[in-house]
Amino acid sequence: MVGGGRVLHIEVPGFGDLQLEHLVLDLNGTVALDGEVLPGVAQRVSELSRHLAIHLVSADTRGTATLTAQQLGVSLARVEPGKEPEQKGQFVWSLGPNGVVAIGNGANDAQMLGAAALGIAVLGVEGLALEALHEADVIVPHIMAAMDLLLDPPRLVATLRR
Numbered sequence: 001m002v003g004g005g006r007v008l009h010i011e012v013p014g015f016g017d018l019q020l021e022h023l024v025l026d027l028n029g030t031v032a033l034d035g036e037v038l039p040g041v042a043q044r045v046s047e048l049s050r051h052l053a054i055h056l057v058s059a060d061t062r063g064t065a066t067l068t069a070q071q072l073g074v075s076l077a078r079v080e081p082g083k084e085p086e087q088k089g090q091f092v093w094s095l096g097p098n099g100v101v102a103i104g105n106g107a108n109d110a111q112m113l114g115a116a117a118l119g120i121a122v123l124g125v126e127g128l129a130l131e132a133l134h135e136a137d138v139i140v141p142h143i144m145a146a147m148d149l150l151l152d153p154p155r156l157v158a159t160l161r162r
Contacts, residue, residue, distance in 0.1 A: 008051045008101075010153045014162025015137075018117055022095045023048060023150070025074070026088075026104035026112075027058035027065055029126035031143055035062035037071065044147035045072045052101070052150075057091055057112070059084050084108035085131075089115045103146045107131045118156075120146045 008020040025031050031041050045054060054074040058065040059081045069076035079087035089111030092100050102109070102116035107129035113119030114135035121128055121136035122143050133139065138159055140146045149156040 006051060006053060007099075008150060008153070010156060012157050012160045015160045016117070018101075019099060020052060020101050020117065020150075021099035022101070023052040023054045024077075024088075024092055024095070024100055024102040024112060024116065025054065025056050026102075026106065026109045027056055027068060028061050029105045029124060030103055030109075030122050031056070031072075032062075032064065032068060033125055035064040037068060038143055040144045041147075042072055044144065044151065045074060047151055048147060049073065055091070055095075057088050059108070085111045088112040092116050101150065103143065105129065105132055110135045113137075120149065122146055 010018040031037060055077050056069045056074050057077040059079050065076055077091050085108045092102055092112045092115040097115045098117050100116040101118040102112045103120045104113055105122045105124055105128050110131035113121060113132055119136040120138045120140060121132045122140055124142055
């Protein structure tokens with residue numbers, strides 16, 4: 001199911017034929033807690049980077065976004081405080097939303113989750129905003145579960161097929 005090059009192809013009966021090229025990750029509350037990358041994230045990002053271009057998107061609340069992006073080997077899309085939801089949504093649109101999977105947990109992630117071909121909301125230690133819940137296609141208990149759905153697509157198919 002994982003296509004050649006940098007495309008993740010997942011066919012989900014009744015949901016669609018996903019041709020994912022980009023993974024957009026929220027930083028705080030999703031891949032990091034209190035500014036520290038959660039255990040297991042770096043390994044999964046490394047594995048996923050073989051199939052997807054990975055982007056970290058953040059207003060950099062804790063001032064760690066640049067260092068985190070460098071450590072993970074991903075690009076950083078910084079959004080300005082205020083109108084964060086719109087900026088994150090616009091970033092997904094700039095990539096071509098049909099090729100994007102987005103993962104987040106906050107109210108400011110709702111538009112990016114809704115715009116993406118596949119939106120995954122994370123219910124982590126910081127919680128999950130209702131706006132994000134309503135825009136997501138899938139809800140998972142933590143970031144590792146979200147990434148594992150992409151690394152083992154039959155799990156995602158089992159959840160989304162109609």
